Amino acid sequence: MRHRVEGQSLRIVFAGTPDFAAESLKALLASRHQVVGVYTQPDRPAGRGRKLTPSPVKRLAEQHDLPVEQPLSLKDEAAQRRLAEFEADVMIVVAYGLLLPQAVLDTPRLGCLNVHASLLPRWRGAAPIQRAIEAGDSESGITLMQMDAGLDTGDMLLIERTPIDDATTGGDLHDRLAELGGRTLVEGVDALAEGSLSPTPQPATGVTYASKLSKxxxxxxxxxxxxxxxxxxxxxxxxxxxxxxxxxxxxxxxxxxxxxxxxxxxxxxxxxxxxxxxxxxxxxxxxxxxxxxxxxxxxxxxxxxxxxxxxxxxxxxxxxxxxxxxxxxxxx
Missing domain, CATH: 3.10.25.10 (Formyl transferase, C-terminal domain)
Incomplete structure (x- = not known):
């Protein structure tokens, strides 16, 4: 951690897109911390009419009158200047879908934290929930991680576990981890505000990659x-x-x-x-x-x-x- 902030509340920029991420945003909105801005993927065509449809995170943000940013990339200077204008203490990233360049990782005073749906370093990458079940893992969980420039390689801050049994489906585990992710995130942000988080480097052994799903x-x-x-x-x-x-x-x-x-x-x-x-x-x-x-x-x-x-x-x-x-x- 580069800095520690003492106090009861942090200014947060949230970045996420699907339902899984919306659960984390919902948990933050119910916490003592202040979400000052939300980043999400641009609206996508959906349904038979291919109508442009906002992401679950955008819908939730608009319900709470939060400013929403939907850049195609965070690599250009204009997008980075806009992010800096929020003066956030920390950026929370949950299944956002865009790469964060180093300039973005360095913008919030406490950097960027990620809620990842696996027990890192196992199942880095796009589909950790499904790959854990497919591989026959007996457990999964949430890792709250300090982001760096690598793919899910940052220091671990908090870990919470949940079992996988012979009846667990991808949908079951998704919903369970979404709820667990929100709770773990709030616990982590509370600890961050109090200066009590202790980062742990990921082990060098046991690394696996969860490739994106395809039909x-x-x-x-x-x-x-x-x-x-x-x-x-x-x-x-x-x-x-x-x-x-x-x-x-x-x-x-x-x-x-x-x-x-x-x-x-x-x-x-x-x-x-x-x-x-x-x-x-x-x-x-x-x-x-x-x-x-x-x-x-x-x-x-x-x-x-x-x-x-x-x-x-x-x-x-x-x-x-x-x-x-x-x-x-x-x-x-």
Whole structure:
């Protein structure tokens, strides 16, 4: 820390964009500290009409009559001068989406703090929540970090942990960490105002990177083990949603667990097996001996439904022996 400020209240500039960041802004607005300005990404087209839509952070800021800045970049001098005009003690950055050059990091008197949704140095980068679930981590958490010029490489100020179990989805963990992030942030800013934060350098070992999610990577390969497939399905719920092909059309899988019962022999990976009344069962693994139980799915053109509802209706496209992941007959 370059300076310490004694006192009960800090002037804060907040920078963030999605719902996750809005939870941190909400927590700051309920604290004793003063948010003097908000930075967020420019409005983006959304919905069928592609109407320009403000970010969740912008909507919250406008509800509280806070000045909102939406620069395309923070690299130009005019944007940096505008930031300096806020005379902030500290800048809080939560899933903002723009790189902060050194001149920006140096502008607030206490620098810039970041709320990051992982236990650093594990899962630096864009998608730490989903990658933790996908990798089978037993826990995640929030790291409050002093920002530097690197990618999530700054000193750690506070760490809070939360477990990941076999039922945790990306949406579940996102919501839990958003709330935990807000609480941790306020605790950290309070300590900063009192001069009691102690920075700790990140360990040199254990560094991993959480690459950005994409829709193509959500396509499932049933040659993988059931445990790996179930983690990916949970991690990609609610976005980008794991999927496969049913008669060449997208079939989305929203929740699944490995079948703990015995396998069914040498079925080809992706083959639908006899259901158990509550779940669709899919052969997987290199030899097809693993079994994945899918309990929530979305038929092509339909809505997400419990598997038992589709099975009770004897849906004709989900009969045993059907092979998932195959192109249309015309494309073969």
């Amino acid at each position: 193509p990577e959500a396509e499932l390969d049933f040659r993988q083990p059931a445990a790996a497939l179930s983690r990916r399905i949970r991690a990609f719920n609610p976005w980008p949603v794991a999927w496969t092909r049913l008669d060449g059309e997208p079939l989305r899988l929203w929740f699944a667990v490995p079948d703990t019962g015995p396998g069914e022999g040498d079925a080809e990976p992706g083959t639908l097996l006899a259901p158990d009344g509550e779940a669709l069962r899919i052969a997987c693994g290199v030899d097809g001996r693993d079994v994945l139980r899918v309990t929530r799915l979305q038929m092509p053109g339909g809505k997400p439904l419990a598997a038992r509802d589709l099975l009770n209706a004897n849906h004709p496209r989900l009969s045993p022996g059907q092979r998932l992941g195959q192109p249309k007959e015309a494309d073969r």
